[in-house]
């Protein structure tokens with residue numbers, strides 16, 4: 445079976461290095477926050493070319509803390525794409541704000557700037573875009589709207605580490621960037637992990653206090669805070685992985701482009717990648733008329749595929765109280781109804797990629 449994701453291949457390739465890094469943390473008992481978590485945050489800021497970064501315990505916390513640091517709170521509204529993992533919306537909800545869902549475009553499947561302004565009210569505080577599947581959203585258009593209306597911009601980079609918009613890495617585009625290092629992300633921890641990045645060090649300073657129980661001096665608490673530190677072991681593992689990220693990204697791009705060149709089945713619709721962006725192919729999502737049928741077909745041929753995401757945020761039960769209905773975000777709804785993803789990770793062999801392409805091209809629905 446070709447798995448949709450197979451982290452054991454990375455572990456096998458770099459086992460000794462990972463274990464040495466973990467052992468060092470254990471020997472120094474630098475478990476919670478501390479030297480290795482901080483070192484990774486510095487390396488990550490350098491890698492992205494941003495002024496500051498801080499490690500946190502997962503991507504959901506990154507979004508929550510980022511919105512808190514921007515002062516988002518009860519009564520505020522945050523514009524969020526309807527097609528994202530639900531955690532982008534949790535960030536707003538946890539702050540007591542309301543997520544306001546906007547449709548995606550029909551081709552890039554990223555937030556549609558043309559549909560943002562009609563959703564802006566006097567309560568809108570920020571636009572939180574998501575670089576979904578590793579494809580940067582149209583930052584220039586979103587930024588122009590945000591500036592016109594005096595709004596903050598937030599980027600959910602959980603799927604876009606190393607992706608670029610007009611030559612600049614995601615995580616340094618908006619006022620604040622949020623990363624997840626959940627296992628299977630392009631850069632991942634051996635457990636949970638996340639980071640917040642910004643070119644405004646004051647925002648990162650605020651998050652350093654918030655994630656540490658509202659404290660910059662032990663046992664003195666200046667505000668209500670949280671326990672959302674990155675663990676030392678995760679920082680150490682991420683420092684090892686960061687060294688390999690460029691190679692992994694190149695290989696992801698190579699496989700993604702092969703799929704794009706060689707899958708010529710008219711039943712498939714693929715994501716469009718604008719020329720001013722560098723996509724990093726976190727997920728290779730396709731639209732097919734009947735995704736469940738396609739998944740079963742691929743499984744019968746020993747290829748595991750999954751779906752991201754079968755229900756758009758505005759139609760999730762958790763947000764039923766907001767009163768959205770089918771037809772409110774038609775492109776996101778079509779994507780949800782038709783999406784399926786193909787295996788894509790750096791360790792896939794060329795033969796496996798060929799097998800996946802052959803099976804896609806032989807699919808008749």
Ligand SMILES: Cc1ncc(COP(=O)(O)O)c(C=O)c1O
Pocket residue numbers: 502503504505528529531532574600602603623624625626637638
């Ligand atoms: C787009 C997006 N946002 C946020 C998250 C949340 O990250 P985490 O699972 O680390 O909390 C994820 C991860 O699954 C994601 O894909």
